[in-house]
Amino acid sequence: MSVTPELHTRAREFLPLGAPVFHILLALGHDTLHGYGILEAIEAKTGGEAAILPGTLYATMNRMLDDGLLVEADRPEGADARRKYYRRTPLGHAVVAAEAHRLQVLIDVARSEATGTRAAEGGETA
């Protein structure tokens, strides 16, 4: 899925992303999942650390649907008939990519600073 420049510009308006939004977008990946599936995926991908609860999930997804980051998807073959399924839109894809990029930049800055500090400390003891 390629990101057009126009989509990229729109995606940047969403940054920085709230934690639940980011986790939901990451959890979905390129899959089509129902709500509980998303909850499980978030848990699996974060090692259980960022577990969110159904209330937060649907309140967040409701806003994401309004914002056009998600759409309801057709039920896959043999799916649970009780539930609705969701997948990312191209905009959702662009947003998660943009957020990842933003965080990457921040992490790079933080790393270089951390190394710099350590170097400075080393200098003083020497």
Add this chain to the structure above:
Amino acid sequence: MRLYRWLLRAYPAPFRRLYGADLEADFDDLLARTRPRGRGAVTRLWARTVVDTVRTGLGERLSRRGYRAGRSRVRIPRTGVADRVADAWQDLRIGARALGRSPGYAAAVIATLALGIGANTALFSVAYGTLLRPLPFASGDRLVRLVQEAPPATDPGAAPARAGFSVTDLEAYGAGVPGLVEMSEFHAMTFTLIDDGGPHRVRAGVVSANYFEFLGLEALHGRVLHPDEDHMGAEPVIVLTHGYWMERFGGDTAVVGTRVRMNDRVHEIVGVLPPRPQFPVAGDIFLPISACPTRSDPAFIADPSARMMWAYARLDDETDVAAAGQRADSLLSALAAADPAPYPVERGFDVRVVDLRDDMVADVRPLAAALLAVAAFVLLIACANAAGLALARAGRRLRELEVRGALGAGRGRLVRTLLGESLLLAAAGGVLGLGVALGGHDLLVGFAERFTTRAQEIRLDGAVLAFAATLSVVTGLVFGAVPGLWVGGRVRATGMESGAATVGARGRMLQRWLVVAQVAVAFAVVSAAGLALRTAWTVGSTELGFETTSVASLTISVDKERYRSPDSARVLFDRLAASIRQEPAVGKVARVVMGPLSGYMHRDAFFIGADADGGEPVTALSRVVDPGFFEILGMSVERGRAFTRADGPDAPPVAVVNHTFYERFMGGRFGVGATMVRCHGPDECLPPTTIVGVVADVRFDGPDEPVAPEVYEVARQNPVYGGENLVLEVRGDPAGLEQAVARRVQAVDPDLPVSDFASLEGLRQERTRPRRFLAWLLGGMAAVAAGLAVTGIFGVAALSAASRTRELGIRRALGATPANLTRRVVGEGLVVAVAGVGAGLILAWGFGRAFASFFTTILWGVAVHDRLTLGLTALLFTAVAVAAAWGPARRAAALDPMQVLKEP
């Protein structure tokens, strides 16, 4: 799952329609996955889910999002309401973490608020249950009571007092006042009921058959009364109250249809009432008017002045209380014009119509209002105290808050953080306060029961919980606003420049004002409590004048039908006394009508002199006693003689009067040996009696009744009364005496019930218990109020001295002596205390004025503006202020000026 579905109501309906099924399904799966990990894990999941649902639900509700079928692609701005909720949530979490770091502060504030909120919640439950809650009867707001006031028959000159209604009155008002529908009558009686368990006393309500329909009460078991049971000669029946049924019959439904004996007749128990407050007074059973020996007596029915019954009515939809009152009044005028004798309107005879709810709670209203006001005062002090603590803490955290401000947190956000903290503390205080209210609940209900039967309706229910919740939120906002606004102003004014780590001059001023307010309010509460405590002490230490510790009393209810002849009654009491005296622990025994501390008294009009025409009547208390009575109670004879066995039924009638009677009515004009005539009405005088002696004054009606003129006559020379007391001289161990005496009594007549067995000391304690309870209640609240105010004084003194170390050091260096500095710091503490005490005096005066009827009810032997109490309270607070300032002042004076000035 039903609980979760209920929880989902936190979301707006459209949201639920969209996601409800998914939320349920997901939570179901989560639960299923969590269950194997144990109950703790499930509980944690539930707790987290409740918080999560409420939080997101609130966000959805506040966002007012349109849930249209076709979704808008409009982006919600990131400062939307949902985000603000998220911010608020974050504020609360920051608050919780910050409080976790200062548990001492949190505990102090929570405890302070818990006491304030708890006291208010408990007293609100009393006020709500008794004063505000609608009557639990059908169309309770249309029910009224008719009240007649008449000059007392025995003392025609006295002010009119509440009189009952005669049968003639009831019929007249029932037929002659338009707008009053369904008149209903009630009177209270005490009877001896004999069932399989033996004889015992029951409090009976004698009512017209429509009484239950009138209140909209249906029987829980069996039936209530039939209309034809009003007719004289109907088969006697009784209906049990729920409380009596549970207590006496253990809730056995088989009791309906069984028969018991009462008033020498067989009554059938036809029904049991549901658990409702007993109306209008507490009782055990109800019976129709046809079953009451007095009410069904043709002579009683025919006498228009035989006023015993209470009258109730329902208003129709067009009539209000005032209109009904006017119509009743004009009917009375017509009745008086037709037959003036029973309706002496020119001497103050009057009729009124009052709202039933007002009538039922008339005694408790001033009490509840005043106690609620005191509790509100305590909460005010708690708020001021918590605000003072929060202010000091905000001062210490100024640096942190400024850093957050510099990092971009707006002023509003910082204020909100502080408010979040205070709301959290207030919520915790509220929860703990509910515990306080719950703990004091039974005590308060027991207290309120002495004033209204509605005490049974006092519950900690939804309304009370809502009150506590509202109070907590308001409290949190009020005490959080003070430091919040202060910090808000400060951060804006100084930004990052300020280096001060404590509250500055303005903050100190604010703290001082808070302490002045606390001292003022605490002063008012403490002086009110002081008055109640002085009353309790006065009542507790008043000498009754007779022996209480080694004397017991009991009530024997004699069936007047069976012991109608004076001789049979005399024989009965002689045999009873002889039988009881055989008990080893019993010494002398004497009979008395309306015995010491029984709560009953009787007044009569007497003419001193040869005959009724000889002079003005005097009113005195009247008791009839056996010869041994004065000796058992240790009452000394001041003049003449006491009664002897020779004063029998055939001897000339004699009387003994008390000291006050002698001094007030006889001194100088009559001596021992004078005659006296007793009259029950204008034309009903008994044969003359000779006054043979004078005994010392005693307080038979309790320590809080004034000593009144009193006449004693000989029981054996007077007719049997019915409810008779015996006083026993108790020697040795009183344990088990009650049962032993009851067996002795029943050996003489198995149908005689013994009740109210108690030592006179026990009766005295029982009688003064409400005053002691009130003194403890007010004293407790006053202790909390004073304690809080004192902490406030100490805190301000310490802070003020500490933050001015440098200034004091400079003064010292410039030549001020340690004594100068001590005076200076102590003087400042004194100024705060004196300002608080001054304001407190004004407040206490206003409180006394506003709740005058409360104070007249609760005080005895102490004036509302008792100088001693007010003076001692003022002295107490001033002394505390000096003591509080003394320590910091000494430390400040002991400073080495060079050391202080060298510090950065």
